[in-house]
Amino acid sequence: MPELRRDPVTGRWLIVATDRALRPADFARERVVTKGQGFCPFCPGHESRTPPEVLAYRPTGGPNQPGWTLRVVPDKFPALRVEGDLERHGEGIYDRMNGIGAHEVVIESPEHQLTMSNLPEKRVEDVFWAFRDRIQDLKKDHRLRYILVFKNHGEAAGATLEHPHSQLIALPIIPKRVVEEMEGSRRYYELRERCVYCDMLRQEADTGTRVVLETDHFLAICPYAARFPFEVWILPRRHRSHFEQADIPTIENLGWLMRAVLRKIDKVLEQPPFNFNLHTAPVQEPEMPHYHWHLELIPKLTRVAGFEWGSGFYINPTPPEEAAKHLREAGLL
């Protein structure tokens, strides 16, 4: 019998198909293969082909020279721009603003052909340090209210360049999805005086059926109301609303854990395209007792029905308990 499940934060109901659950082999394969052909503006030696770097980790070399292990540069064709004043306009019943904001690219490694699952552990950890450093710098601009941090891996997941990279988009508004999470978790807190994500951590650790991997600092789970097959959430055990306020051991551990989860996904689903998004509180807001930063990872599997496209209603053909079992049992190598 199929089940309807409700996300405890947003209140979203969705259908989890249970009788004819799709297994890893049921998804059409679209393995991400690094071709390494053509000119790559992110490769060492091509530093002049990107806008000047805003951050770099480099054992050797000067700014915009080779020798770096990670580089952050403004996007060459940004979705938003820093220059100018924020102007708000009405157009009859509609509202608009000019596109003030920032759009940056984190070049995760000098090595073109590596992916986040086979980069050295410290390189993956550094990606998260770069997210933290850039958020702390960008939030000084008080016009910027939210910073979206995400990675598209593979063409099917929206990546236009194959060199390993992730992105930050700083916005003068708070996206609707974020508002919904803030409001949903606040409602839960008002009712119970507990953080819904802290409760989720406790219940998932106790139940165990949806756990993918545990460390001292994190729990990686397939969430109860997963919208997509093999969706994975990475939750820090320590309550903090803002990712950029996470303590040093937490961020150090995130590099290892992220790589480990991606290796499991690569193994079970054969190097699928994926997206991840950092879910964190709006940068200009103080620490919140009801919100808990985390990371949501979605493998982009084909044969997922287009049903939710536009309808906002999801049917997940793989119960999270089955997805977690496959991932839990897969090795780390």
Next chain:
Amino acid sequence: MPELRRDPVTGRWLIVATDRALRPADFARERVVTKGQGFCPFCPGHESRTPPEVLAYRPTGGPNQPGWTLRVVPDKFPALRVEGDLERHGEGIYDRMNGIGAHEVVIESPEHQLTMSNLPEKRVEDVFWAFRDRIQDLKKDHRLRYILVFKNHGEAAGATLEHPHSQLIALPIIPKRVVEEMEGSRRYYELRERCVYCDMLRQEADTGTRVVLETDHFLAICPYAARFPFEVWILPRRHRSHFEQADIPTIENLGWLMRAVLRKIDKVLEQPPFNFNLHTAPVQEPEMPHYHWHLELIPKLTRVAGFEWGSGFYINPTPPEEAAKHLREAGLL
């Protein structure tokens, strides 16, 4: 300069790229081609290979026999089932229900190789009569609170069979997207004592830049805060919250209009995959002054960044004014 625009109903902000706007030729082509190979359970003569029909329009022949022009059958592998009682369970912090509901398929034509844009006009009109007839029948079951009506056209849009068909899913809950539209339009009504969609109809008809096609009964527009390139909304001029309460001339006209819009889309975007969703009020609720049924159509174009996948935040690379101009200028043949 890119723009941030706000949807007047849901309050969702999104980015509309204006300087490097993508034109029809910039989208990778994934033309829907009917292959007509293999066994098709929806073709005439194969009526026994589907569950028995719940509705048919047929000039000749008996139930579950050839002679029909349109047939509605329960889905063979339904996402939800009618049998049983609705049971609600708690699992710690989570909520679930058993999957009570209905899942039906509207077989739009006996002709396998036709698509909605080249079916005879009356066949397209009949699809909407079938939606109305099935909604009116299904809503008699008071457990069913919402009926999702949608079409996936082409494999990339989630269609698993190529024979022209659309679907209904009757749910014991109201999906989050629907709740958001109801709440957003209610807030607007409380502030202004006007329906936001009626205001939109007036402003769009006056402005004209986002109009795709007008008839006595409908306005087809690319919406101001379009999430996707070439997204089209079809709005009835006459205010009604429930599609199934639309008057006869309105539904008659919808067949012609839908086909005309799809022909324009086929011409401009070369037979792309697409999804459409009927946006209508929950079936057990009375007529609402603040909500206005309509239809949302989304061509599934590749090279649309995976950005929104998971983040819930949209970047539309084609301003709706440009999309509307392309579609407005395209002929109907």
